[in-house]
Amino acid sequence: MAQADSPFQPRPVPGQPSVSKLVLLGSGSVGKSSLALRYVKHDFKSVVPTVGCAFFTKVVDLGASSLKLEIWDTAGQEKYHSVCHLYFRGANAALLVYDITQKDSFHKAQQWLAELEKEHPVGEVVVMLVGNKTDLGEQREVTLQEGKEFAESKNLLFMETSAKLNDQVSEVFSTVAQELLRREKVRKSHTPGNEAVDLNEGPARQARCCAH
Numbered sequence: 501m502a503q504a505d506s507p508f509q510p511r512p513v514p515g516q517p518s519v520s521k522l523v524l525l526g527s528g529s530v531g532k533s534s535l536a537l538r539y540v541k542h543d544f545k546s547v548v549p550t551v552g553c554a555f556f557t558k559v560v561d562l563g564a565s566s567l568k569l570e571i572w573d574t575a576g577q578e579k580y581h582s583v584c585h586l587y588f589r590g591a592n593a594a595l596l597v598y599d600i601t602q603k604d605s606f607h608k609a610q611q612w613l614a615e616l617e618k619e620h621p622v623g624e625v626v627v628m629l630v631g632n633k634t635d636l637g638e639q640r641e642v643t644l645q646e647g648k649e650f651a652e653s654k655n656l657l658f659m660e661t662s663a664k665l666n667d668q669v670s671e672v673f674s675t676v677a678q679e680l681l682r683r684e685k686v687r688k689s690h691t692p693g694n695e696a697v698d699l700n701e702g703p704a705r706q707a708r709c710c711a712h
């Protein structure tokens with residue numbers, strides 16, 4: 501699934517959207533590939549476990565602005581963990597995905613956050629906690645409240661999704677993209693000569709709560 505262009509660093513090109521690297525992290529079978537496939541290819545099908553990493557790109561259209569996301573889908577299986585560290589270097593955003601029907605995957609998502617924080621100072625990366633498979637609500641082991649509280653305690657964005665039913669999937673990616681753009685604006689506003697921006701503007705607060 502690798503694309504032709506080099507995925508390592510955002511490269512501002514005049515007239516082109518900014519580029520950000522987003523990594524999908526989480527245990528095996530939580531639905532990382534399915535979320536990426538649903539978002540990028542508008543498809544849901546049985547996918548084989550990821551080996552190493554798969555790579556997608558998508559331009560997110562946010563009306564007045566747009567952003568190109570390089571989406572790195574990492575393998576969740578334990579045997580690939582050492583390799584995954586290489587992939588999240590240089591990430592601007594991360595989705596920490598768990599399966600709402602597997603408590604253990606929720607704990608693993610918390611461990612992934614700790615791993616991520618070892619490589620990136622807290623706050624440098626836009627991180628969203630994503631509870632996937634809401635269509636399997638009757639088998640739920642992680643409550644909405646538990647997800648929400650953990651996210652709030654770590655100042656993460658939070659949403660629940662169903663890749664299968666296409667519920668909240670594009671909202672996850674567009675919310676992260678909006679937050680990346682918002683932070684870029686803030687950074688630019690700190691550059692001498694640039695105009696001030698309204699820091700209260702932006703979607704991040706609403707995304708910390710979940711519509712379900």
Ligand SMILES: Nc1nc2c(ncn2[C@@H]2O[C@H](COP(=O)(O)OP(=O)(O)OP(=O)(O)O)[C@@H](O)[C@H]2O)c(=O)[nH]1
Nearest residue numbers: 528529530531532533534549550576633662663664
């Ligand atoms: N019911 C339901 N099943 C899902 C959903 N998302 C993914 N699945 C299924 O869960 C299984 C694992 O999905 P993947 O997308 O391969 O999971 P992954 O996290 O990428 O797995 P690894 O590649 O091993 O890390 C597959 O059988 C998917 O069809 C969902 O929203 N609802």
